[in-house]
Amino acid sequence: MTTLEIVGGRVLRPDMTVERADVLADQGTGEILAVGDVPAGDTSLDVTDGLVIPGLVNAHTHVAMALLRGYADDKPLHAWLREDIWPIEDVLEPEDVRAGAELGLVEMIRSGTTGFCDMYFDVGAIVDAVDRAGLRARVGYGSVTVGKDEKAAREELEAGLRVAQEYDGAADGRVSTAFMPHSLTTVDGRELDAFVPRVREAGVPIHIHANETTGEVKPIVDEHDERPLAYAVEHGLLEERDFIAHGTHCDEREIDILAERGAGVVHCPASNMKLASGIAPVQAMVDAGVTVGIGTDGAASNNDLSMFDELRDAAMVGKLAAGDASAVDAPTAFGMATAGSAAVAGFDSGRIAEGKNADLAVVDLDTPHLTPHHDLVSHLVYAVTAADVRHTVCDGRVLMRDREVLTLDADAVRETAERRARAAVERAES
Ligand SMILES: CSC[C@H]1O[C@@H](n2cnc3c(O)ncnc32)[C@H](O)[C@@H]1O
Ligand SMILES: [Zn+2]
Numbered sequence: 001m002t003t004l005e006i007v008g009g010r011v012l013r014p015d016m017t018v019e020r021a022d023v024l025a026d027q028g029t030g031e032i033l034a035v036g037d038v039p040a041g042d043t044s045l046d047v048t049d050g051l052v053i054p055g056l057v058n059a060h061t062h063v064a065m066a067l068l069r070g071y072a073d074d075k076p077l078h079a080w081l082r083e084d085i086w087p088i089e090d091v092l093e094p095e096d097v098r099a100g101a102e103l104g105l106v107e108m109i110r111s112g113t114t115g116f117c118d119m120y121f122d123v124g125a126i127v128d129a130v131d132r133a134g135l136r137a138r139v140g141y142g143s144v145t146v147g148k149d150e151k152a153a154r155e156e157l158e159a160g161l162r163v164a165q166e167y168d169g170a171a172d173g174r175v176s177t178a179f180m181p182h183s184l185t186t187v188d189g190r191e192l193d194a195f196v197p198r199v200r201e202a203g204v205p206i207h208i209h210a211n212e213t214t215g216e217v218k219p220i221v222d223e224h225d226e227r228p229l230a231y232a233v234e235h236g237l238l239e240e241r242d243f244i245a246h247g248t249h250c251d252e253r254e255i256d257i258l259a260e261r262g263a264g265v266v267h268c269p270a271s272n273m274k275l276a277s278g279i280a281p282v283q284a285m286v287d288a289g290v291t292v293g294i295g296t297d298g299a300a301s302n303n304d305l306s307m308f309d310e311l312r313d314a315a316m317v318g319k320l321a322a323g324d325a326s327a328v329d330a331p332t333a334f335g336m337a338t339a340g341s342a343a344v345a346g347f348d349s350g351r352i353a354e355g356k357n358a359d360l361a362v363v364d365l366d367t368p369h370l371t372p373h374h375d376l377v378s379h380l381v382y383a384v385t386a387a388d389v390r391h392t393v394c395d396g397r398v399l400m401r402d403r404e405v406l407t408l409d410a411d412a413v414r415e416t417a418e419r420r421a422r423a424a425v426e427r428a429e430s
Helices: 063-068 077-090 094-110 123-133 150-167 189-201 214-224 228-234 252-261 269-274 282-288 307-322 330-345 376-382 410-429
Strands: 003-007 010-012 018-020 022-026 032-036 043-046 050-054 056-061 113-120 136-143 175-177 207-210 243-246 264-267 292-294 360-364 389-394 397-401
Touching (some): 043 397, 050 330, 050 376, 056 243, 056 264, 056 292, 056 307, 063 077, 063 123, 063 410, 094 113, 094 389, 113 123, 113 330, 113 360, 113 389, 123 136, 123 150, 136 150, 150 175, 150 189, 214 228, 228 252, 269 307, 282 292, 282 330, 292 307, 292 330, 307 330, 307 376, 330 376
Parallel strands (some): 113 136, 136 175, 243 264, 264 292
Antiparallel strands (some): 003 022, 022 032, 050 360, 360 389, 389 397
């Protein structure tokens, strides 16, 4: 057994208190062995003047879309996808997806994110990048059936299940999977009826975009005379372990449906604001007992993958939505981005406690914008930025030490991404 000691700093405990403590991780099992006064480890990570926090979990993204950052901005979802994003995604090659994924993974490691959920295509390239980067991920193939004939639609869903079964347990168990129909309006209800029983038989959870814009809610209400989440239940979705992305436009009954059925929601505040999709009723969801996590969505609608930006946005917009400055307070926001996101993703992470995954980040507190230290949870939500992250650890392995990413060559990743992004744009626009 090789151990890693994380010594000399303060630790954020699951009850959001901060104490002077060390952490010992088992690098074989990837678990936290002890917190407090710990025996010496085989290797050491110095965290003097630092705060050890659970690694942030980005519970909904499309990591390879880092390649499309800044490619198309300032449009609403429907036009953005159809006029810009889907046409360029059509010309992406697996090596582009790998390059975009590696770029996104470097950004995640640098900003203290240790786990994420991802919906995209060319999932093999993404899994390979995750394996080498050292993060934890739940991945899936985003199935779209709209505009396809019956045979092609069925093949889309088959691909979703095949990918989920192929990659579950990859990267030494750090990769898990889900079946990921793209959304309630881009996948046909009859196709879901025929296919979801097979997904359930296989024991695979389901992740889907839902209630993101009013433009998605209206056609379901018009055509089926019911709200989207009631429609989702009718088509076999929203079981325990399932989770929806966005949930921006959920009414009270839909919030109850999520709470009663134990399905999770991933709040994506920056994407919701940038695409002007709306403001999710997050405090009402939390009050109703819904498991809520936080996600950045893709870097093309955000435009970064920093979970520190995201949880600050969640706190800010949560107050606006509730008309109440005490809504989505700092512990709630930070809890959503760690334990909440981990619960949604099905990771045993998000808390620094014995037996949990040793997925951690260390924030440097020795800086003017984090002074004085009245309340460190307040700082984590309202003042810390990605650049304050000094070390990142996942599964007991150090992925970044003293701001140097150890698992991927950050300069080479940037160079390849720049070159591949340019070539993809040329192909898309020729
Ligand atoms: C078919 S793989 C996933 C698919 O989702 C697209 N996407 C990116 N952001 C969003 C969003 O906010 N709502 C819906 N779909 C989104 C992405 O471009 C891929 O095509
Ligand atoms: Zn999305």
